[in-house]
Amino acid sequence: MNTPTIHILSVRTALPGPLVDNAALARRLGVGDAWAQWAETGVGVRSRHLARDLESGEITHTLADLGESAAREALAAAGLDAQDVDLLVMGTTMPDMLMPATVNIVADRLGVNDVPTYQLQAGCSALVQAFQIAVRRLAGGAARTALVLGGDTWVKHVDPSGDVKRLSPAELVTLALAGDGAGCAVLSVEPRPGAPVLRSVRSQLAGGPPAQTVEWFGAHAGTGRPAVTEDRAAVEERVPVLAAEAWRELLEDAGWKDSDVDVLLPPQYSGRITTRVSELLGLPGLRATSCVEEIGNNGNGLLLFQLEQALAGLTGGGRAVGLTVEATEWARGGIAVEVP
Missing domain, CATH: 3.40.47.10 (Thiolase/Chalcone synthase)
Structure with a gap:
């Protein structure tokens, strides 16, 4: 699908908390230096940011928190405010809850009202699907400026403060690989010099x-089934x-x-x-x-x-x-x- 008239006015991202390197995560998991080395050489990750405090185990950031932060920065970078937004679309694997939709929480915090909002729940393809919906509505004249948001907070599904011996191999890989974060792109049909x-x-x-x-x-709570398989x-x-x-x-x-x-x-x-x-x-x-x-x-x-x-x-x-x-x-x- 060619989209020659859709401009990217800005892209901004948000990360939760301080950087957590493999050594710090390995110490919290109680798995030693060998796991930390494996995470870097076998998985290819040296560090990440987590939406959960490793010491207390408390959630520090929600997806809505990160989405709001990224959206505010993206709007500021584009020289726009909430009244300029005609459409919000979010792609995520892991919304904060089943209801209300995380995209609507973000819209409410931003002060964006009386516009269509969509939330697509899928794996890593949800963000591109969100781009597709935004592009089609923009190209079709249904909107002039859209926010496309994407992000995930994996750590709420696999608790690094729990008993690591109870985790499946797939969950250990997820702990090594996953980082929490979100981003926002501002799309517009309004041409702007130099805009991608x-x-x-x-x-x-x-x-x-x-x-x-x-x-x-919900579906498998208390069954003993692992949260993640791979x-x-x-x-x-x-x-x-x-x-x-x-x-x-x-x-x-x-x-x-x-x-x-x-x-x-x-x-x-x-x-x-x-x-x-x-x-x-x-x-x-x-x-x-x-x-x-x-x-x-x-x-x-x-x-x-x-x-x-x-x-x-x-x-x-x-x-x-x-x-x-x-x-x-x-x-x-x-x-x-x-x-x-």
Whole structure:
């Protein structure tokens, strides 16, 4: 889907609490230095920010807190206020609660009223789906300015202050990989000098049995079932393949060649998978914007963290492609962005 008239006025992100490195997390889990080393070399994460205090175990930030912070900064950077917003769309795997919708809590805090709001609940593809909805409504004339929010707070599902011996292997991987955070992009049909343009937004189901599940609190409470399950081998095998497919589809949509792209924003399930995606694309010289080593995998916030960083370094004519692959029910997609 070509979107030559949708401009990105700003992208801003928010992280909770102080940086937590592998050594500090290992000490809290009581698993020792070997686990900390494995988290860096085997998973590809050195540090992350968590929405839970490691010492007290208390939740310090909600997704609504992080979304509100990112949205306020994004609006300020775009030179807009709440009255300029015509639409809010949020993509998340883990809303704060079933009701009310987290996107509506954010809208209420911002003072945005009398506009449509949407919340999409899915794995790592929810943010791109949120972009799709915003782009279609903007391009169709239903709105002129939209906030697209994405983020997750994983740590509320796996408590690092609990008994680590009771955790499944998949939950231990999640603790190593996951970081909490959220972001917000301001989209508009109003042209602005130098504002990046969305050239393609795509998300589609790829099919196949899920390689990851995250239980909701109600259905399996007290059953002893693990909160998180993951087929790591399937993730490492299939994510790069689907990312390469999404790359080809996005470039075809945008009318670009491989050599036209300056920056790759890869799916970041781990540092190793990021490297494998680049290898599979056969573009060893392509610069990749990677955040997972420092802030972990923020789920639906991660692409916004990557995009914020990439746009800061792109000049006129610069192009970036962001890829997402969701392993929970296997979806592929992404965005193509150009700085005029």
